[in-house]
């Protein structure tokens with residue numbers, strides 16, 4: 001990496017750090033990187049800093065070195081916390097601690113971490129009983145501890161000289177805002193604050209939340225003002241959506257001696273493709289991590305991948321930021337990242353600190369606009385490559401193989417469906433939906449890349465007209481068994497119970513229907529009966545009425561006849577009668 005910082009500034013900075021810190025630094029490094037001199041100088045001059053420097057440019061030491069010096073000169077008591085470092089993931093926290101430890105050992109300072117995945121009561125015991133000079137924490141866990149022990153934590157942190165926020169632009173995401181506010185309420189305002197990231201927040205009010213005072217802006221960029229290091233070559237390969245998995249595998253197969261990191265959109269995608277890749281890349285060491293794995297598993301997988309020479313790691317964005325594995329040759333992105341700023345962080349897992357590195361993103365034909373977007377908005381220029389060994393015939397052969405793998409174990413069938421669902425859900429939320437919308441995505445093609453046997457019903461796909469192009473497999477999925485005998489036995493029991501419940505429900509429905517029908521007939525019958533009854537009654541009434549009318553007529557006639565016989569009828573009356 002060519003340095004743009006002058007020799008005088010570098011020398012002055014070295015002198016400020018003091019002999020003990022330099023002794024440890026000189027054991028591992030020949031010279032400072034630019035960001036280390038620029039950011040370190042400002043912090044030691046007691047200025048707040050907002051630092052933006054490409055991935056892999058040495059930002060960790062850019063805050064660790066001045067931090068150690070600040071604590072050393074503050075002459076803290078053994079149980080006083082001098083610095084608080086916040087980082088978004090437990091892996092990054094442990095990575096930062098590993099950089100701090102050699103310096104802490106030399107200066108006889110103590111470092112502790114509080115992160116997710118650790119037991120809360122263990123964290124509280126550590127805070128209560130241990131001497132801590134440097135605390136490295138994930139904001140979520142520290143926030144949780146403050147909820148439990150605010151007084152204790154505020155008391156422990158009243159001597160904090162420096163607050164460092166690593167991957168700072170992440171902390172502007174909604175879920176961190178409350179955490180940040182609560183944490184800042186526990187540390188002194190007269191501290192120094194340093195924000196570090198390869199893609200820094202720009203808006204003033206986004207910076208306000210961190211309590212900065214007259215912060216110095218440190219921007220170290222290389223060509224085209226990009227957050228990507230100049231030693232990183234970025235590529236894209238255009239492929240039909242239904243050939244993505246095939247292209248990805250062919251690309252890996254062509255690089256048998258390379259260490260490759262592949263980003264998938266979700267935990268479920270990582271879980272599913274781990275099972276597929278295990279059966280397709282049989283000779284390659286394969287590793288997988290995602291946010292739902294336990295701490296020990298994640299740490300073990302990352303360590304094993306770091307130590308491998310040609311390993312393939314499939315991961316979610318839990319490895320997208322900060323993770324420092326120096327000899328990754330290729331980073332592959334299976335699909336667009338959820339946030340476009342993450343593209344640089346993902347790709348920046350390679351080409352660390354001046355080393356060469358390559359990154360590839362798989363772009364479906366309908367996503368090509370993303371290439372220009374990256375060029376214009378993330379200052380990242382992508383060069384097109386072809387994966388000539390991947391053909392539509394090979395993609396279909398792979399799809400058939402993936403179907404066979406799913407048929408061999410229901411757990412993989414279900415993992416594939418969950419993976420596809422979470423892929424679509426993630427895609428529906430990415431921040432470039434104006435240029436790469438879900439509506440434009442070839443969902444049926446992507447479903448074939450996942451080798452789905454059935455298209456799952458999803459709210460996100462409910463209005464689509466193209467789903468009937470999906471070739472629904474003739475395989476009866478309900479016949480696919482779990483490979484795990486216990487799961488299969490349980491499934492059979494569940495299916496039997498479901499069947500019996502269904503029979504019962506149908507029988508109950510039928511009974512209810514019959515009863516309802518009977519009641520209806522009864523009502524109808526009654527209404528019918530009462531109807532005919534009424535008719536009869538009406539007829540009877542009419543008959544009675546007729547009868548009484550006839551009787552009245554007969555009586556009138558008799559009365560008239562008598563009048564006529566007695567000559568008592570007037571001419572008019574005779575006329576009326578006739």
Ligand SMILES: Nc1ncnc2c1ncn2[C@@H]1O[C@H](COP(=O)(O)OP(=O)(O)OP(=O)(O)O)[C@@H](O)[C@H]1O
Nearest residue numbers: 029031032033055056057058059060198322324353
């Ligand atoms: N002065 C230096 N000389 C040589 N290598 C260095 C120097 N400082 C740091 N490195 C190495 O460079 C690599 C990247 O360092 P670091 O992880 O701090 O970069 P970063 O800028 O924080 O990257 P990211 O943005 O991905 O978090 C590490 O392997 C580190 O050991």
